Amino acid sequence: MAGAAVVSLAGVLLIGLGIGGVLGGDPAASPEPAPSPLPASAAPITGVPLSGVAAPMRPARPAAVYIPSIGVAAPLMELGLDANGAIQNPPFDPPNLAGWYRYGPVPGQRGAAVITGHLDTRTGPAVFARLKDVKRGDQVQVLRADRSVAVFVVDKVEHTPKRRFPAKKVYAKLAYPGLRLVTCGGTFDRRAHSYEDNTIVYAHLAAPYYPGR
Secondary structure (H helix, E strand, C coil): CCHHHHHHHHHHHCCCCCCCCCCCCCHHHCCCCCCCCCCCCCCCCCCCCCCCCCCCCCCCCEEEEEEHHHCEEEEEEEECECCCCCECCCCCCCCCCEEEECCCCCECECEEEEEEECCECCCCECCCCCHHHCCCCCEEEEEECCCCEEEEEEEEEEEEEHHHCCHHHHCCCCCCEEEEEEEEEEEEECCCCEEEEEEEEEEEEEEEECCCC
């Protein structure tokens, strides 16, 4: 899908993160869960030298996301578009599951890769329950299918009303490898069955890690 089309839809794509669907809508409309469990040996890596902005990595499907500062270690599933042209919702079960928007860049490649996750479910917190606590300078690590890890550093965290979702920034055509993490936030609107705001984390690739190098 062309980047321009994604931007034009984004104002309605990312508007309901939390109970009622990560991106709005009925939880029953979520895709069937098809993630692989985290590998037994998978863990955030340490001691990797960080540069200002690293060069793009070779392509490899993302498999898991780690945010050490808030204790996130979650498998990733692919998300496409639903019949209405909105990003599909990750399923509510398992709650520790995030989704990568597969029509955007792969994390580690040039451009703005997008990962979304629920804030909570009807029974408790979900994968991005503490995303609002992420700080500038924190790391976000994406484990990929070739066992490489894309190590991102957070540039900023933004809290914005859904009605003013910053689509152009989230889906920007970057000249460097970037990452956006998106969930809901703010007050829960019981009438709309949705949260009023979005929490968005912006990050850049600071180090590519390939095992054995």
